[in-house]
Amino acid sequence: MAAGVAALGGSSAEFSGLSDAEVLAARGPIADLLRLSHTVAALLAGTIAERSRPQLGQSGLAARHGYGNPTLMVQHATGLSRIEAGRLLAIGVLMSETEKAERRAVEVREAERRAVRATQAAAEAAAREAATAADAQRETEWQTAQWEAREADRAAVWAELNPDQPLPDAPLRPVLPVVAAVPAVPAVPAVPVVLVAPVVPVPVLQPVLQPVIIPWQAPIMHAVAAGAFSPGVGDALLRGLGTLDQAITADRLASALRVLLVDAPKMNTEQAFKRARRLRDELDAAGILAREKQARRYDVVALASGRRHGDPARTTTGGAGRNVDSNLRRPDQSAAWRGAVCRSGTGSVGEERQRRPTHARPDRRGFLHPTSQTRR
Known part of the structure; x- marks a missing residue:
């Protein structure tokens, strides 16, 4: 791939000599090479x-x-900005x-499959042992029944x-392998009784396996590794979709x-x-309202902080002694204000700023500096 891209040329003159068809055909290999290089860099x-994890110190x-930190090392190796290096590192x-x-x-x-096979093998072995024990018990x-019948006939005859005359002792019958034997009672013909212990299947102790949770971002990582799109697009999707919270679960983000x-x-x-952020907003309509309330609360706190500290660089004095925090105005409010000024026909934004009152800076003697007076 790299050799094919290098064969296109190494100077502007060589690329200028390419036909339109060659220029169009060169886009694919160059894009593939860029995606591959970015994936390898990630x-x-x-x-x-x-x-370089923190545990290693x-x-x-x-x-x-x-x-x-590793971000600085990646930045030095790739020449990217710190933000881009951090995003590449995150991917x-x-x-x-x-x-x-x-x-x-x-x-x-x-x-789990090995444990299931071991359990099945143990169950089959226990079943075979139980069948063997049952056959031995029946035998x-x-x-015993045959021996008792013969003894009864012999006693009658x-x-x-x-x-x-007393009945002579009977011969002992052949004894099969026994598990437990009951000893004979004295003065009674010994009748060996074979007791076969029942086979109880012993449960196989399986190791406790912790469930493994696959990250919901796994499809993005697979697509990046396969070269479907670049790590930059993957990072944009991740930033647009955001993180998990109480309303947005991993299943909902995976579906999106x-x-x-x-x-x-x-x-x-x-x-x-933009596409990912729009989809996240559709999933989290309640979250949008919460974030707007938080932003407004931040503006109120910041404005109150500016009043309390009396920072002239952060506040301007308006009519009736009101303080207006122009530096902390959100971008959407600033855009709306500029649009309203331009549509009003009263002048440009610069002229409006000149007409807006500025903060008067006192000099050492307590008098207002003439250059900082309000311009009329």
Whole structure:
């Protein structure tokens, strides 16, 4: 792949000599090479993060080479910005965690299958032992019955022929292998009784297997590893969908992700983020209201903090002594304000700022500085 891209040319003049058809055909190999290089970079970043985890301390890979954290090491190696390096690192870590979780899940399933096979084998062995014991018991009972019948006939014949003489001792019958034998009572002809202990199946103790949870982001990692789209698009999808909370569960995000992955290979990072964010907002309508309330609460707290500390750089004095925090106005409010000013026809934004009152800065003697007076 790299050789094919390099064969296209190494200078602007060589690329200028390409025909339109060659230019169009060159887009695919170049895009594939970029996706492959970004995927490999994400995997490398994940490996750096694994070998630089906080548990290793100063013996971690990044610390041994003089980097405060793995993000700085990835940034130095790739030349990316710190934000881009952090996103690449996050994708790499998630790919590594997903792969480990899936391997662990396969191991758990295999262990469960082995445990089931062992249980079945133990049950079959117990059943065979029980059948053998039952056959031995039946054979013993039959031989005991035959022996008793012969002894009864012998006693009857002896009593008829020799009524005045005691019955001689009877010969012992052949004894089968016994599990437990009851000793003979004195002065009574010994009749060996064979007791066969019933076979009780011994349960096979199975190891307790902890359930393995596959991250809901696993389809994104599979698509990135397969080259369906770049790690940047994957990161945009993750940032757009957000994190779990009480209303948004992993199952709901996984269902939304399946919808996004249909068109994700055709989208760039901006389109992927907007599409994912719109889908998250549809899933979490109540969360939007909560976030807006939190943002308004932040504005109120910040405004009160500006009044309390009297920071002239953060507040401006309006009519009737009101303080207006222009620096903390949210982007949507600022855009609405600028649009209202432009539509009013009263002048440009710059002119409006000039007409707006500014904070008067006192000098050391307590008088207002003439350059900071309100311009009329």
